Amino acid sequence: MKIVVIGAGNVATHLAAALYNKGFNICQVFSRTEESAISLAKKVNAGYTTCLSDVNKSADIYLYSISDSILPDLVSEIRIPDAIHIHTSGSTAMDIFRGNAVNFGVLYPLQTFSKAREVNFSVIPLFIEANNEYTYRKLEALALSLSSDVYEMSSERRKKLHLSAVFACNFVNHMYEIGSELVQDAGVDFDILQPLIKETYDKIKTMTPREAQTGPAIRNDRNIIETHMKLLNGKRNLAKIYELISNDIYSIHKKQ
């Protein structure tokens, strides 16, 4: 089974490497960014191209791991009707392939990937969907070779799952980022926050986030909240972000 990987970003890199390590034949990597294409191609012992017309036409699976904003264009330009077409996006519907392919589906890995960081694919939950039984069986086999956590999920539910992941991952990470900026104002290193960050993370393994909440917002401690908002004045929109999140925390806790 030959696979062409469309894209060479974070997800494409990790997914292609995981497939390669499980013995799949990645025959080509396509990316507009030559440096990324070369780097991933080397990693998975594949050819590469930066030119859409040179995409290998004889593969069995085309795996699209690219930005959602360019996915529709690429899908309609590649159009190889006999093959299976799979994208890995959390929020783009499977139907994006309809009219461009006969057998298609989605393989969404619920994880944050950075090129510089190794991940253990075998513990990543994978959410799959296909437009027919034949494609589903192929996709399921492929997914199960990568991870033991494979679930069927519709495009509609996957979109909601992806949204929850944006809060639980991207926005959590951005709160770390803002914390790291502000801790420098206090003249201390980000590392000083690590025991606090660890405990915040550890808590929700045994408590719900609602039970775990502490701090000025849950108490609606106006003195502190106003002191903090003053400190944030002039720092992008951080005062507004602080206010909205604090109000949201208080709004769900005062009802209890």
Add this chain to the structure above:
Amino acid sequence: MKIVVIGAGNVATHLAAALYNKGFNICQVFSRTEESAISLAKKVNAGYTTCLSDVNKSADIYLYSISDSILPDLVSEIRIPDAIHIHTSGSTAMDIFRGNAVNFGVLYPLQTFSKAREVNFSVIPLFIEANNEYTYRKLEALALSLSSDVYEMSSERRKKLHLSAVFACNFVNHMYEIGSELVQDAGVDFDILQPLIKETYDKIKTMTPREAQTGPAIRNDRNIIETHMKLLNGKRNLAKIYELISNDIYSIHKKQ
């Protein structure tokens, strides 16, 4: 050395228990909430009162671990000039004691405390400040008996440190909370997010949060962002929170 603990909330409970375990004599717990006062008093083998006029006048240290909004009133009502007065707030200045006490200071533990959860006090960074050398030495000795990470920090810097902790802990936890609400809309259990949450946390042990960021906001993927904001419509202010955080992520990354 006899200590009166003012307050019986999360911080008071953990701090009093840690002091008691290190052999300090907690002679009394004061809290307006009788149930909390009794529970903590029992834990640290102390007396208790819910009545301000019955607060023991002969202790060496008065330790205030109460909401910042009621701290000023209690400080001015208790007024025992011979003793050392310490509060544990991140954002209230040490000077709140001025005029009410001769020897005073602050002991701020940088951690999130929930009564139901054990913590290892010995790895918690403690930030101390005192109005004179005598008090500083006493406070430092007390702090060092609890933790090996003890730092002197002014009220001004402590306020900024506390603000960074609100983002890195309280707001991170609230992003977990929102994630847990939204994942239910997708018909899956919060636990499905645990590998993602773990990796998000693990990443920043070796990468900066800025390097670790992924997701639609950093790519300014408008299709996804608008899809997600539609899903959030009618859910408190979550669409606005999503928009502000996404814009903030993009604003710091597009400059790079």
